[in-house]
Structures are given as C-alpha cells and as structure tokens.
Amino acid sequence: MEIILALLTLLTLIFLVILVGTKGNPLVLIYQFQSFTAQIVENKIQLLILSFLIILISLFVYFYYIMPNVDAGPIQPIAFSHRLHAGDKKIDCRFCHSYVDRSVHPGIPPVEKCLFCHNSIIPNHPEIRKEHHYFNTKTPTPWKKVFYVPEHVMFNHERHIKKEVQCETCHGDVKGTDRLKRHEFKMGFCIQCHKKEKANLDCWLSCHN
Secondary structure, three states, rough: HHHHHHHHHHHHHHHHHHHHOOOOOOOHHHHHHHHHHHHHOOOOOHHHHHHHHHHHHHHHHHHHHHHHHHOOOOOOOOOOHHHHHHHHOOOHHHOOOOOOOOOOOOOOOOHHHHHHOOOOOOOOOOHHHHHHHHHHHOOOOOOOEEOOOOOOOOOOHHHHHHHOOOOOHOOOHHOOOOOOOOOOOHHHHHHHHHOOOOOOHHHHHHOOO
C-alpha cells in the first residue's frame, strides 16, 4: 500500500511539473517531440559521429582510470606495487618487512628502506620524488593499513614464520597484486588453519594473550 501511495504521489508531482512547464498546455510536449525527432533524422550522420566519439572517450576513461581501481586496495601515498617488487623483481618480503621473523609485528618499511634502492634506481620518478620529500622533511610515509586483526587478538608473526607458514597463507596472492585489498581477519579463519595444521587451539596460549 505504501509503495502504491508513493507511486501515485510521484506521478502527481510529474504531472504538476509538466503542467507548470507547459503553462497548462501539455500538448505542446507532443509538438516539441515531433520537432525533436525530425531534427534527429535530419542530423543523423552528425549524431552518429558524436555518439561514436562519446563511446570512445567513455571506453578510454573506463579502461585507463576506472578499471585499474576495480577490486583493488586503497590508493597509497606512494604508488607501490607488490606485484612488481615481490613478484617480478622477486624481492623477499623480509627485505622490506624486516622484523617479520623476529618480532610480533612485521614492521612497516621506513622511507630509508625505499631509498636504499631508489637513490640509484629511477631516482627522479615522480613517485620516488615523493619518497625524497618524506625523507628530507623527516616525515614517515603515511601508508594506509590494509590488514586488520581485532584489538583483543595478539598475532605473532615471528612464531608463524618460524613454523614456515607462508605469507600467502594469510595475505593472499601478494606477488600478483599491485595494491593489496583491505582485509579483516576473523576468528574462524584462524581456527580453521590451526585445525588443519594441528596447531595449538588453546584460547589463551594461541591468540588471546
């Protein structure tokens, strides 16, 4: 009933707008429509060319600007590609995340770590110049976090690395991804993995400590 009333109200508003717009003579719309269609027929070649150009521009905008961001992670302050560094260049994760095998936290790479390579490799690239700016102003690179663990959970990276748990087990296809997607880890994911690997399932000893 509410949907019917809403539709009737909308139709009434449309009718009132038409009456006001045509000064009480809605038949004017029919004459204007006939004139409009006649102009379309008369200028069909120009309209076809214009439509073709609009389609081309739309496709360019989609494939160049929109498509790369579909199903991708947040835009970072520096356009860092995990696919390029960890995949194509085969740089070990521990080179950048240097605390992952000896600490609870993996460590976010400081700007000095980036410039260790990029002082010599494409140092004048616009994205690398951003890193120089952070370094010169003594500002940490404001990387956006993408992996979230609940605050009441203590995930120990060192413990898992020493048990030879591969990074991809939790972080997915890092080597094939440019921008890592935001992901929140749930308890079920951890329990399923612990059961599969026959690991400790004690709440306190495993995670909640």
